[in-house]
Amino acid sequence: MSERTESESRKLLGRLRDALAEDTAGQERLDRITHLIASSMGTEVCSIYLFRDDETLELCATEGLNPESVHQTRLRVGEGLVGRVARSSRVINSDNAPSEKGFRYMPETGEEIYSSFCGVPIQRLGDNLGVLVVQSKDARTYSADEVYALEVVAMVLAEMTELGAFVGEGAAMTARHQQPVAFKGSGAQEGAAEGHVWLHEPRVVVTNPVADDPETELARLSEAVETLRVGVDKMLATAARGDKEQLDVLEAYRMFANSKGWMKRMESDIARGLSAEAAVEKEQSAARTRMEQVTDAYLRERLHDLDDLSNRLLRILTGQGTETGADLPADPILVARNIGPGELLEYGRNLRGIVLEEGSVGSHAAIVARALAIPLVIHADRITTEALNGDHIMLDGDQGVVHLRPDDTVVAAFRDKIAMAAEAQQRYASIRDKPATTLDGTTISLHMNAGLMADLPSLENSGAEGVGLFRTELQFLVRNQMPKRTELAQLYSHVMDAAKGMRVVFRTLDIGSDKVLPYMTPQDEPNPALGWRAVRVALDKPGVMRMQLQALLRAANGRPLTVMFPFVAQYDEYTAARAEMDKALEREHILGHPLPENLEVGAMLETPSLAFAPQKFFEEVDFLSIGGNDLKQFFFAADRENERVRRRYDTLNVSFLTFLEGIVNRCVTTKTPLSFCGEDAGRPIEALCLAAMGLRSLSMRPASIGPVKSLLRRTNLGEVREVIVQARERGDQTVRPALMEYLRNTG
Template identity: 80%
Template sequence: MTQDFQTDSRQMLGRLRAVMAEDAAGQQRLDRITTLIAEEMHVEVCSIYLFRDEDTLELCATEGLNPEAVHETRMKLGEGLVGRVARTGQIINTADAPGTRGFRYMAETGEEAYSGFLGVPVQRLGEMLGVLVVQTKSARSFSDDEVYALEVVAMVIAEMAELGAFVGEGAAMSARHQQPVLFRGTCAQEGAARGHVWLHEPRVVVTNLIADDPHRELERLQDAVEDLRVGVDRMLSTAASGDKDQLQVLEAYRMFANSKGWMRRMEEDIGRGLSAEAAVEKEQSTARARMGQVSDAYLRERLHDLDDLSNRLLRILTGQGNQTGAEMPADPILIARNIGPAELLDYGRSLKGIVLEEGSVGSHAAIVARALAIPLVIHASRITTEALNGDPILVDGDQGIVHLRPDDTVVGAFRDKMAMQAQAQESYASIRDKPAETLCGQRITLKMNAGLMADLPSLESSGAEGVGLFRTELQFLIRNHMPKRAELSQLYARVIDAAKGKRVVFRTLDIGSDKVLPYMKAVDEPNPALGWRAVRVGLDKPGVMRMQLQALIRAAAGRPLTVMFPFVAQREEFTAARAEMDKALERERILGHPLPESLEVGAMLETPSLAFAPDSFYSEVDFLSIGGNDLKQFFFAADRENELVRRRYDTLNVSFLTFLENIVQRCATTDTRLSFCGEDAGRPVEAACLAAIGLRSLSMRPASIGPVKSILRRVDLSEMHQIIHTTRDEGHQSVRPAVMEYLRGKL
């Protein structure tokens, strides 16, 4: 890069800053910028296209093309060369625009006379805002220096757009971060919440884009990078005795912090006239754009490391710190790309709702959100780039919909929905202490699922008759190291104490699949849901299972104890796991510790194979609990994490209900106690059908107990059982329509 070209670049940015400082309307600024760029780069045409919606670009300013085409010329994403730049995020530099693949002639612009074409994306931190184009009559390609200079200018335009410099009439020039936006995601935890945005990783605001003194900016960058390196080294020394995965991440941080290429590129950006902050953001935008195009998981993780490091560097440069000075609102809705269980627990019940760009319905965050009864929507694409701290937001966890900065009409409808839900909750409170007894006199036991001490107060407030499932893995997932036996024993003892004599079913460690311990080496499996998980891990690594069983025995301290092994697929696995329990009991007896007053050991029926186990297995277990979430996905061969298929198959499909009814009949024959645990147990219509086929114990999240009890108290199970069998005999695929018609007459 020549010194002369650096000077020219700084001159162009200096003139841009003067335009930014003018007291002018947004359209005037855009017009001035296109004229300025055309003059500085000695081209006949300069045009700026901005998105008017996520699929449509609009010509918003031009020097050289027909001015009447401004705000009239529009193109779809991927349409023409401009649309290709916007869709791919890649630069197009060609001497023969009309002959280039994808070229689209737009008569209203008068661009047929121009052969040379250079289009660069206008983007900020991976968010595509538009396209900046220069064109020439002569058939020529632009030099690397010219391409680089236009990229720098495009980055400044993106920052100016972010700061509201181009607000004008029309959707393409509407004020950013001020318009209502609807996000359609996936429901991971039901419920509705209204509040204000709290960004887990707050955006650093950069206002000084162009440098007055490049030498001073270089010094600022070098000082900040040195602070960053010292901080990373300090983290490494602190974590020297920690786990290998954490060390690998920090080593990657140190590698990037000491990267000469990264530093050189930022220094070149400053040489062209950018401030130190703008130079960091330019490189961060490039990394984020690449992140969206890389399919390799390892490379994506490394680019994510660089992105995080850039955020740290920006905070050092701006002095804005981790929270950028913002104060958490009283009704926070947490917005994040993703979040770990420990971080989520740090927020606790202060959160009204959670919205993630990534995640899965079985993720650690989803498990904690369910435990805390916080509405959660995942797969809300791009919400972290659109939302600002303090923005009003509505979260509809039932539909997987998020309204950011909603208008009054939407707010009113949402308020009515929440009022109806609150009214329903009041009616449920009136039957809290009454039994879930049907019109035909059948008594259904309703229990709650839990995984945290914070869940236990819901035992009384919900009217649950016990804990049908206590997920013990959460205590392993939220730590960076294996918990000690004494810690677990104390926790389990507090759970038993809080239950005040009500039965608590402790499920042993259910890890693997989508629940990988942060301190345990991950196993690369082609299909983790069908792989090395739950009791399979426990039997192959018996040390952890024995430690957990001993902790449970000590927690009982002579009181009744109920333990359940997850994901048992055949009798031999249960027999081996039960043998480990017997060994733990014998060890505790030898050590002189009190043994449980009574002990029940059961299994979760989550695989179709266990439904066909020999009668001896059904006689051997003290109880069975159907794990509906896993059992349904294996029955239908439909991955519950796959959005393309997970909603395709209905629980009330006659095949699945027949399968469940066969399990109920087998348990009745062998006198084996049976319950149903899972999301469907907490859905009133599904719960009523499960009770109708003979299930007399259901376990669900606490908030579902009221609605389920309410519907059970108004139905006759013998009538519903007849409807289910009649529907099946008539050859229908699902009993839902017939059941819904019956219920409409009862509710």
């Protein structure tokens, strides 16, 4: 790059900064900018197209095209060359625009006389804001230096858009971060919440995109990068005692921090006239664009590393987000791209709600959110781009909807919903100590699911008769290394103490699929939900299972103990796991440790295959618990992480209820205790049908016990069963419409 080119670029950026500093309205600023760019680059046309909504670009300013077309010409994403630039986030540089694929002639602009075209995306950290275009009559291809200069200018435009430079009287666009915005994601934990945004990774706002003194900026960048490298080296030194997998990740991290190519690109941006912060962010935006286009999982992870390093470098340069004294608001709703279980547990029950851009229904974050009973919405695309710390926010975990900076109408509706839920909970409190006995005299046992010590106070407050499922994997997921047997024994003992003699069903380690331990080598499986997980991992690598079984036996210290093996698909898997328990009992006896006064060993029925296991299995197992979430997805062949299909199949489908009835009948024949555990057990209508199918024990999240008990106590189970039988005889696909009509008719 020539010194003259660098100088010209700096001059243009200097003029832009002066134009942006003038006390003028937004539209006037945009008009001035297009004039400056066209004259500096020697082109007849410079135009700025900005997004009006997610799919529509609008011509907001132009030098050279028909002025009447400003705010009149609109394009869909992908439409014409401008729309192609917006869709691909890539530069289009052509000396013969009309011959290009996808060219669209816009007669109102008068652009037919211009042959050459160069379009550059205006974007900030993967957020596309618009397209910057220059055009000339001459058939010319713009040089690499000219394209680079346009990219730098586009970067500055993006920063100034973020700062609201184009808002005001006669504005070209509305103010960002001020308008109400609704996001439609997916509900991963039920409940409604209102509060104020707390960003897990606060946005760094670059307030000085243009700099006068490149030498000063280069020195600032160099100093910040050195601070970053020292920090990464410290992380490596700390992790040196950990496993090889973690070490390899951090080594890749250090490689990026020391990348000469990354440094050289940022230095070149500074030479063009950008500040150190803007140079870092320009390269970060380019990395995010590449990340969205890469399908290889390893490369995406490495680009994610570069993105994270850029965030760290920006915080060092600006000092934003590094202060440790920042306090959570009184009613925080956490907003993040994604978050690990350990980080989420650090926030604990302080949070009112959680909104994630990524995540899954079965992710670590979702498991912890359920354990803490915090409403969670996932797949809220681009909310971290739009939200600012302190923004008013409301979320509905039932519908998967988030309202950011909601208007008064939405606020009123949401508050009504929250008030109704609170009123209902008060009503449920009055029946807390009463049995879940139906009008025709059938009593259903209601138990709660848990996974943290923090869950246990709910045991008494909710009216649960015990813990139907204690997830033991959370203690493994939130650590960076395998917990010790003594630590687990102490934890399990505290759980039993807190239960005060009530039955606690401990599910052994359920890892694999979407629950990979931080210190466990991930398995590259095409379909992990059907892969190496749960009891399959335990039987192939029995060391961890033996350690956990010993911890449970020692925690019991002579008290009754109930243990359940997850994801058993066939009889011999249960017998192999049961044999491990027998070995653990023998070892504890030899060591002189007290054995449980009563030991129950059961299995989770989560695959259709186990429903057809030999009679001997049903006779030998001490109890069975239907894992409804997994069983339903395998019964319908519908991945519960896939939004397109997971809501397509109804739990009250006649086929599924008939299948469950078959399991109930087998257990009745062999007198095998049976329960149902899963999200559906906590939904009153579904719980009613499960009880009508013969299930007498249900396990759910604590907050669901009141609503389920309330409906059961007001319903005749025999009549509900008759409604189901009639729906089946009619050939209905689902019993839901008939059941809802029955409930309405009976009040």
